[in-house]
Amino acid sequence: MTTPVVELEGVGRRYEIGGNVVTALHGVDLAVPEGSFTVVLGPSGSGKTTLLNLIGALDVASEGEVRVAGRRITGAARGELFRFRRETVSFIFQTFNLFPGLTARENVEFAVDVARRGGGDGAARAPEVLGRVGLGDRLDHFPHQLSGGEQQRVAIARALATGNPVLLADEPTGELDFHTGVQILELLREQAHAGVTVLVVTHNREISRMADRVVELSSGAVRSDGPPPGGPADVSTLHW
Numbered sequence: 001m002t003t004p005v006v007e008l009e010g011v012g013r014r015y016e017i018g019g020n021v022v023t024a025l026h027g028v029d030l031a032v033p034e035g036s037f038t039v040v041l042g043p044s045g046s047g048k049t050t051l052l053n054l055i056g057a058l059d060v061a062s063e064g065e066v067r068v069a070g071r072r073i074t075g076a077a078r079g080e081l082f083r084f085r086r087e088t089v090s091f092i093f094q095t096f097n098l099f100p101g102l103t104a105r106e107n108v109e110f111a112v113d114v115a116r117r118g119g120g121d122g123a124a125r126a127p128e129v130l131g132r133v134g135l136g137d138r139l140d141h142f143p144h145q146l147s148g149g150e151q152q153r154v155a156i157a158r159a160l161a162t163g164n165p166v167l168l169a170d171e172p173t174g175e176l177d178f179h180t181g182v183q184i185l186e187l188l189r190e191q192a193h194a195g196v197t198v199l200v201v202t203h204n205r206e207i208s209r210m211a212d213r214v215v216e217l218s219s220g221a222v223r224s225d226g227p228p229p230g231g232p233a234d235v236s237t238l239h240w
């Protein structure tokens, strides 16, 4: 088995609000090998975003340990986490988080500049990657001039363009129609097979059939973990 790039041991996340404790995750163990395409499946509120945020060092576990790309996230120093977020992970958020004052092209260029500290080739990569998500003719549009699905595709292009080794995507197809959604998942699957470790969150069971592996969450715990029934599905057999 390849080295796990993402490892979680006994991970829990609790929130305390006005004396009430909400357990978003508890007792999560997970080992994700390099270059795999994993889908995290579960109903609304089951802890999917919480899990992704912990892996991406956007949040801190209440208990247990998170390691990504050989680095301990739990208890790491601020500076180290900063570098980790810039150079190791790429995020596609549930809400796209594009810069409203930057065009599609500039949003992608900027992400590459940040990840590569100005040493990347953002100017050349942006049109190429935007073309791959079907936005070659929307390069100079601002986010407010794009549809929801197009904005999502800019967010996806931005994550692909950085070339970071771990890609975390929270409901990347939520705004997309069937055809575009499948294309985007194919693109993410290709990234994984080119060596990027990809984790995609969804509550859509049909989407999860495209993955190498499905981690199913229920009430903050892993309910099942393994390949989808019948193995990774061919796109033509999916039904939305």
Ligand SMILES: Nc1ncnc2c1ncn2[C@@H]1O[C@H](COP(=O)(O)OP(=O)(O)OP(=O)(O)O)[C@@H](O)[C@H]1O
Residues within 6 Å of the ligand: 015, 016, 017, 022, 023, 024, 042, 043, 044, 045, 046, 047, 048, 049, 050, 051, 094, 203
């Ligand atoms: N900042 C917070 N403070 C308090 N509770 C929170 C916070 N963030 C999440 N929760 C709670 O933790 C649980 C898991 O939330 P999470 O956002 O991880 O769910 P999810 O599986 O991503 O759901 P969805 O499919 O709706 O996006 C929910 O019950 C939610 O209310």
Ligand SMILES: [Mg+2]
Residues within 6 Å of the ligand: 048, 049, 050, 094, 170
């Ligand atoms: Mg969520």
